[in-house]
Amino acid sequence: MENLRQRFIAFSVDAGVLRFGEFVTKAGRTSPYFFNAGLFHDGATLGKLADFYAQTLLDSGVEFDMLFGPAYKGITLASATAVALAAKGRNVPFAYNRKEAKDHGEGGTIVGAPLRGRVVIIDDVISAGTSVRESVDMIRAAGATPAAVMIALDRMERSGRDDALSANSAVQEVGAAYNMPVVSIANLNDLLTYISAGGNSELAQHRDAVAAYRRRYGVDGA
Template identity: 35%
Template sequence: MATDSLPSWKSSLIELALQSNILTFGSYKLKSNRISPYFVNCGLFCRAKLIRAISEAYARELNSYAQEHKEWSFDVLFGPAYKGIPLCATTAEKLASLDEQRWGEVAYSFNRKEVKDHGEGGLMVGESLKGKKVVIIDDVMTAGTAIREAISIIDSQGGKLVGIIVAVDRQEKMPSQSEKDGKGDDGSPRGSTIGEVRREYGVPVMAVLTLGDLIVGMKKMGREEEVKRMEAYYEQYKPTD
């Protein structure tokens, strides 16, 4: 689950998230009713240096995947409203800064929550998705509901989904119905939400940071107590994929 080392940019991002209270430790009740020892509030990547850091991280991850898979490419970054909106715009710019020859023509697009009935009207803002290869960019993936809604929008607009990228992969199994009902985990083996989406749609699902990355980063900082709690949480909820 965890690797022995991290690229320097990942270590720097973890340190920045910790300093900015984006990554915090305590006892947090999730939508799944699980009690997590850590929480990543991606909505707090809202100041200039923070949005720069996270958008550069998305760009690095996308570029790295493209370098490893030469046949893979995309035309549009789609950011689902609302948190995906600043991410798609800033990451598109950072991709061009990273390699303008390769990424200079990448566009961004996002949806409105309510269809506009005046001016240009419509559901979408930015580049048309019709006939385009599209990557969804968002902050987290929990039950996968929001991602499936985004995929439905892409399909309705005539785009082709070729990938998904999120900020954090918690690397835990999907919640059971028993957990959703507040009755606790039934103990059955299950895959992760990201793994399920990957299998269902047959596209790469990337993450800037994983729980394994966070554990390695916190170990480097000597935060052994937090590391023990994250490792115990992983052991309790580790997926089968």
């Protein structure tokens, strides 16, 4: 698992999805790194990403019956992960939602398989937890059970404003609020381990900035 995490960080850097510099986050913080899963936008990189999702989910031990992808990024992620799982011998259905209900044809907001059993929500990251909350509501309304949330990168970052920081991250708050695990392919610690390894001198120059950011905003244990 540890090797898989490091391989995922390396893959994200090589694909230009994980970048270093100065970036303003949704919380208004200046971050020394930025992760944008939307940049996995060709067949080869999406296929590799889906394989990381599928293998991490299988290794997690979470029991599940199907996948759900919240619009919009989660749609591609859930469908690609379902394909990767099938290639590994685990064929499961998947569904996703529309932002607006369709008023013709089959109608409704859910597309794909009926929401049944234990459902894993597949997304890229958790910021405010809004898409998770909406997904949980839809899954429960259908009589199914939210089993876990699966994301690519856990920033392990305290939520809230700088003048009122929470003791917990958005990921921890989501897990506690819905009493279910949040599984990530990799996290901030994995990122710092990778750039501290010394294998890439270009990335090594960002090590101190990432470490300082973790000290300022990281949750306990980060």
